[in-house]
Structures are given as structure tokens and as C-alpha cells.
Amino acid sequence: MKLRWSRRQVAAALATLATPVTAAPRRTAVRTRTATMADIPQLVPLLLADAGARAMLDPKLWAVAADAEARIGENLRAELGPAARPGPRMLWLVAETGESIVGVTHSMIIPPPGIYAVPTAPGLLLDDCFVAPAAPAGTAEALLLATEAALQQAGAGDLIASCPKGGAWSALYARHGYEPVTDYLGKAGFEAQPAPDGVRSAVVGDVPAIVALSARHRRTLAELNPRFWPTHAEADARFGRWMQISLTLRDRDMLVAGPTGDVAGYIIAQPASPLHFPAAHDVKPLGTIDDFYAGDFAEVSAPGRGADAEGLLSAAETAFARRGITGAIAVCPTAWASKSALLERAGYRRTKVWLLKR
DSSP states (O other), X not given: OOOBOOHHHHHHHHHTTOSOOOSSOTTOOOEEEEOOGGGHXXXXXXXXXXXXXHHHHOTTTSOBBTTHHHHHHHHHHHHHSTTOOSSSOEEEEEEEETTEEEXXXXXXXXXXXXXXXXXXXXXXXXXXXXXXXXXXXXXXXXXXXXXXXXXXXXXXXXXXXXXXXXXXXXXXXXXXXXXXXXXXXXXXXXXXXXXXXXXXXXXXXXXXHXXXXXXXXXXHHHHHOTTXXXXXXXXHHHHHHHHHHHTTOTTOEEEEESOTTOXXXXXXXXXXXXXXXXXXXXXXXXXXXXXXXXXXGOSTTSOOOOHHHHHHXXXXXXXXXXXXXXXXXXXXXXXXXXXXXXXXXXXXXXXXXXXXXX
């Protein structure tokens, strides 16, 4: 059974939207509004084409699922329907000319992690914001402005945009004051390797040392961007409780470098989150490296070399390989040069970025 779209299918999806809109005169003004269930038949092909455009940027990490059409429809019904599923509030806006929908944005109010003292939950524009190639000029900008207003009306604080590297909206976000704050570096193709010296699975006795290392990590984040990463007064206690829970979860691997009581670094290889991959993409064969810290790259401007950090990263990839995970994204602050350098030497490349509006 074929598991992913072929390049021909991807190109065909894009081509279906490349013809001029004929349902309205060419100069008809674009109107933006909230999406409804009645829009789903038009939204599905738009979002399929959007997924195809991402797949062209990185076919391994943005592979389109064979059942992408069904996935998109199911997700739209869940988020637009009268019995919307519980969780963060999702917003869908469309741009239309006459009766033709020519653009769409997907955004949400995103609850900040409990270790950060963010005063108001931010609004996040997700990766599946898309405008048909034949849409009138200015459609993307009209949608962006309308989405920002909708997020602010919904109570959002800061505004964040998620965008694939080289994505069509990159220049638009830059013009509207969005600046890179977090990079997502991707890599595909993992092989199980012998365990590096000094790297092992974490145990309960390691939690205090992991929390202490995390505190150092958070201090650096707060220095890099105090607005985006303000430390919560109860961060240590909250993070410690989460580490205790994480040790019981069977879907991830928690690894440390060094003996109990003298841990020099930690890393968690965990499943990919649907937050980072739109519905058209299958997240099952993908993973995420988010919690990753070692003294080897503690100095932001240093080269970022060291056996502990490199061993932890290698062990995480081995853990992915043993679970059948074929690709992953590693989360790294844009300004953390030493950590970026470490990841890039290991073969990770920028796949997407989160941008914070000034």
C-alpha cells in the first residue's frame, strides 16, 4: 500500500489551483470572514495544495499522507463543527472573491508551558495558512490582518507565526514585523548506533539534577528573549513534577549523560506533536527533540562541541530508530548559536521557524 503522495500527485494538487478564478470578476475585492462547515468542500483542495507546497520544500519531513484528503476533512469538521473537540481554541478564516474561496488561515490561542510566566496566552498562526496561486494581489495580506485582529479579539497576547523555511508567507511576515525566535531543525534517516560512553536512560534519582540543568537552560532562554521566555516563579517545581510523569510515559526516551548525582546533560526523544505538523501530514513516523541541554553548549556564542551533547544527540537518534521513527525536528532558539551549530554538524537543517511580532 502506498503510504505517501508521489511528486506527480503533489504537482497535480498545486496545478488545480493555478488557474484564474472564474466565479468572480478579476478585479472583485477580496472579502475575509470566519470559515464555516459549508466551506469544507472548498477548503480541502486548498489545504491539499498547501501540503503539496510544503512537501516540495522538504519531501521527507513534510511528506503528504496517502489519506491526506480524509485527514484534512476530519480535522476541519472537528474544529469547525458544533461539537468542537476540547483543547486550545482554533480559528479558521477564509478569503473569497464572489463565491470562490481563494485563501485560508489556521490559527489558535496557544496555552504557554507552565514553566514560563507569560501573562496572556499568545496567538499562533499555524503552518497551514495558504493562498491559491490565482488569488488577487493582496489576498495574503488581507488574511493576515484579519487573522491578527481575530486573535486579538479572542484575547491573545503576543502574536507568533509558524512558517516553513522558504515558505510563501516568509516575506509577508517579515514586512509585518515578525522576527525569528525559535528554529525547528529537521533530520531524516536514523540508524541505531552503539550507546555512547556515559549516556544512559534516566531514572528517578536523576530528576533533581535534570531540574537544576533545566534551570540553567531557562536562565539562558530568559537572557535571549525575556519577553518570549520569562521564567515562572514555580518553574523548578513544575518542571520536576513533569519529569517524574515523563519517566512513566512509554512513548518517549529520557536520556542523561553522566552518573547519578553528576548529570552533565539530558535529552528527551518524544513523539512529534500535531501542533508542528498540519493534518495532511502523518506524524506517526516523526519525532521531536525539545528538552535538550548540556554544558557543552551552555555558552551561547561558543562552538558548541562536546562529548556529552554529541553523545546525547546520537543516543536520541538511536532511540528514534528503534521505535521506527524516520525523521525528527529539534527545537532551538534562533539566537542560541552554539546549540544550532551542534545540531547542524549532526545533519540537522532548518525546516521551519516561529516568528514573534515586534
